[in-house]
Amino acid sequence: xxxxxxxxxxxxxxxxxxxxxxxxxxxxxxxxxxxxxxxxxxxxxxxxxxxxxxxxxxxxxxxxxxxxxxxxxxxxxxxxxxxxxxxxxxxxxxxxxxxxxxxxxxxxxxxxxxxxxxxxxxxxxxxxxxxxxxxxxxxxxxxxxxxxxxxxxxxxxxxxxxxxxxxxxxxxxxxxxxxxxxxxxxxxxxxxxxxxxxxxxxxxxxxxxxxxxxxxxxxxxxxxxxxxxxxxxx
Ligand SMILES: *[C@@H]1O[C@H](CO)[C@@H](O)[C@H](O)[C@H]1NC(C)=O
Ligand SMILES: *[C@@H]1O[C@H](CO)[C@@H](O)[C@H](O)[C@H]1NC(C)=O
Ligand SMILES: *[C@@H]1O[C@H](CO)[C@@H](O)[C@H](O)[C@H]1NC(C)=O
Ligand SMILES: *[C@@H]1O[C@H](CO)[C@@H](O)[C@H](O)[C@H]1NC(C)=O
Ligand SMILES: *[C@@H]1O[C@H](CO)[C@@H](O)[C@H](O)[C@H]1NC(C)=O
Ligand SMILES: *[C@@H]1O[C@H](CO)[C@@H](O)[C@H](O)[C@H]1NC(C)=O
Ligand SMILES: *[C@@H]1O[C@H](CO)[C@@H](O)[C@H](O)[C@H]1NC(C)=O
Numbered sequence: 001x002x003x004x005x006x007x008x009x010x011x012x013x014x015x016x017x018x019x020x021x022x023x024x025x026x027x028x029x030x031x032x033x034x035x036x037x038x039x040x041x042x043x044x045x046x047x048x049x050x051x052x053x054x055x056x057x058x059x060x061x062x063x064x065x066x067x068x069x070x071x072x073x074x075x076x077x078x079x080x081x082x083x084x085x086x087x088x089x090x091x092x093x094x095x096x097x098x099x100x101x102x103x104x105x106x107x108x109x110x111x112x113x114x115x116x117x118x119x120x121x122x123x124x125x126x127x128x129x130x131x132x133x134x135x136x137x138x139x140x141x142x143x144x145x146x147x148x149x150x151x152x153x154x155x156x157x158x159x160x161x162x163x164x165x166x167x168x169x170x171x172x173x174x175x176x177x178x179x180x181x182x183x184x185x186x187x188x189x190x191x192x193x194x195x196x197x198x199x200x201x202x203x204x205x206x207x208x209x210x211x212x213x214x215x216x217x218x219x220x221x222x223x224x225x226x227x228x229x230x231x232x233x234x
Contacts, residue, residue: 004028006045010053012060020069023077024052028100030084035104039082042113043103048080051118055125055156063152064129065198073129080121089120091127098124111161119158123149130201137207143174144208147181151189151197154182169232174225187228191217 008024026045030036056078066072075094082098089098098120107113126149133140150165159165159179168187171180189196196216203212213221 003040004031004045006049008049008053010056012057022053022056022075024049024056024080025077026052026080026082028082030082030100033084033100033104035100035102036082036084038104038107038113039100042107043117045082047114048082048098048117048121051121052078052080052125055122055152056129058122058156059126059129059152063126063155063195063197064201065195066201071202073131075128078125078128080124089124091124094128096121096124096128115158116160119153119156119160122153122156122158126152131204133204133206133208135206138209140204140208141175143177143181146177147175147185148197148201150178150182151185154186167232169229169234174221174228184225184228187231188213188217188224 005025005027010022010024012020012022026048028036028039028045031040060066060072064072078094078096080096080098082100082103084101085097085099086101087099088102089096091097098117103113103117106116127145130145130148132145150159153159165179166183168183171183173180174184175181185197192199199216200212203216210221213219213224217224219227
């Protein structure tokens with residue numbers, strides 16, 4: 001296999017009776033660019049594929065607690081493409097695109113680019129597996145979807161180095177997205193011992209209603225946000 005492509009099959013055991021195979025593929029489509037060459041030298045498709053597989057296990061088992069295959073989104077394969085593009089990364093269904101330019105620039109000044117790619121992959125892999133509303137109901141707000149993805153990154157111990165994310169309690173509104181919403185969800189998750197984010201994700205299978213917060217935690221999202229800000233003196 002060329003170093004620009006790597007394929008890994010993961011056998012996931014969900015219970016004694018059920019196992020499922022998922023194929024992960026990572027492809028560097030732009031090895032000749034500056035960023036693509038840095039990706040090859042400092043990250044690699046093999047490493048990335050292993051992170052994709054580990055992230056999947058972590059998301060299903062530790063965060064979403066989806067123990068039956070009927071409860072999860074159904075993809076038999078996930079592909080990650082390293083591309084010569086702007087931005088950081090995006091996900092469409094089961095295909096992730098990662099910016100070689102971002103990787104190349106991030107490596108400046110001796111930053112830990114492998115760890116950053118792992119964090120980005122955990123975030124994007126959450127988009128592959130998370131429910132986002134829809135079905136017969138409303139679609140979840142973008143800020144909540146992005147917040148859940150960063151919550152996974154936070155829980156995996158892959159938050160960026162200090163200074164790049166807000167601190168707990170910071171931010172203007174609960175659905176601001178990304179780090180702000182992730183920190184708020186972390187607070188909410190601590191209020192239920194069976195995993196608030198896991199229960200929220202289950203509800204998001206069929207639709208979205210802001211009342212989900214009240215149904216799961218007994219308080220409206222606005223009350224929760226107030227409590228959260230007060231806890232951190234903000
Ligand atoms: C850094 O980003 C700029 C703008 O996106 C891009 O042109 C350049 O190639 C990147 N550098 C590396 C080493 O990838
Ligand atoms: C992929 O990386 C792992 C360590 O992360 C190593 O054990 C394995 O030999 C590598 N596989 C290939 C084909 O390079
Ligand atoms: C994937 O998880 C295994 C088991 O926890 C660990 O040994 C390995 O280092 C992880 N690989 C990567 C690339 O994170
Ligand atoms: C669970 O996964 C197995 C293996 O992929 C498949 O044969 C079975 O149909 C799945 N069951 C459900 C309820 O999706
Ligand atoms: C995974 O990839 C292997 C090798 O290409 C293939 O034989 C297998 O059918 C694939 N499995 C799934 C579930 O896509
Ligand atoms: C990969 O997943 C897509 C979307 O679910 C599916 O259409 C495609 O057939 C799968 N490819 C393989 C090789 O299994
Ligand atoms: C959300 O739930 C409330 C209370 O059950 C209901 O009155 C409202 O119509 C729902 N909103 C949407 C958009 O479904």
